[in-house]
Amino acid sequence: MSFKNLVSIKDYTKEDILRLLILASEFEKNPNRKLLEGKVIATLFFEPSTRTRLSFETAVNRLGGRIIGFSDASTTSSSKGETLKDTIKMVSNYADLIIMRHFLEGAARYASEVSSVPIINAGDGANQHPTQTMLDLYSIYKTQGTLEGLNITMVGDLKYGRTVHSLLMAMSHFNPTFHFVAPNSLAMPDDYIIFCKKHKIPFFIHENFTEEVINQSDILYMTRVQRERFTDLMEYENVKNIYTLHNAMLADSKPNLRVLHPLPRVNEIALDVDENPKAYYFEQALNGLYARQAIICDVLGIDI
């Protein structure tokens, strides 16, 4: 099959990332382009999602494409026991592109093997969410003017949080320095620590979320402790409110610092941070629209 898929951020080289960032900036200048006219895009959400689905559907609508699909798998043949393979085979008969979210890890990779049209992974369980990573990269690129040589502090659930794992892998092309702030029970998994060591990426591990760490950061990437990823609820209760960013903590931070969060947030960013110009999480979500427009056109081989 000659078409592209986007299943994992690791499918993209450094050059792919830079090319897509430029493409995203073009869509930001003008997001309304009829590039998908006459095309049908399927959005298959086997797992509930608000931001990602709306962002993708807005991206398609602004590009003039039509959408088929579902946002609740309980109303589909999956609930009757239809296999993912059969669903994908059937939908790929109708659509030019499939955007899918699934609760099982590896579902998008498997779908890409059985589909006759490109697949974009909109999240597969705790595994990958590459379009989130692209919008994170675009947000970093936009606010810092570069991806090179940045101090990136990741805070919260670094064990189960797929966004931090993918961001770490993607940023590894750009000589970053990482600070990992997490309690022991939610520490960055060994695989990623080994990855950093192997690629000679400097990193620092902290258990305390202090202003000292914040003040040396260019990007503060906050994450939610995700209840749904815990099998032991006692463990969740122990760590759910462990770190909260308050506005006062940003007083001596670098002028270029921006606070990112993949959303939804719960208690990890206090509401008083919202008014600080360094709070960037709502704009970050908007950047998802442009990043996804760029990705859709890229996998379909559409030049702008």
Next chain:
Amino acid sequence: MRCVGYRHLIPDFSVCNYLFKYRLMKKELQVAALENGTVIDHIPPQHLFAVVSILGLSKVKNSITIGFNLASSKLGTKGIIKISDRFFEKDEIDKVALVAPNVILSVIRNYEVCEKICVELPSELMDIAKCPNPKCITNNESVSTRFKVVNKVDKMVKCRYCERVFEADNLIIR
């Protein structure tokens, strides 16, 4: 060399030697000598049936002798598999290294060992083991598993689908 039991019957020593060799051969014959085929030796007994499974030996029609819990100077006890008229490609037999990295494969032709092969983990393991991640798509749909060997020394493998990295020893043979 003493052949006490035979000396009064067979004064000729060369005949005695022959009988001694015959008795040794008879000992070997307990696990069946092969005219042509493959012997897989030094299999840890607990992995013997995993090796049978990995090589798909339950589905072949060749004569197979399986020895279980045999005495071994290296392992204490060992397993051994002798397969008649069956020869393996290197990439086929390398899969065995997943459970038994120290096995030695002997290629037998006309009762003679003509080649000894050590196994090593291949770069990819196709459909021989289950992914230990219960949330992996391969454990929920009929999907052939694929693991990339990311570190041969530490025996670390990565699932193509859920992208998790595991110690190869934690894989469950299908």
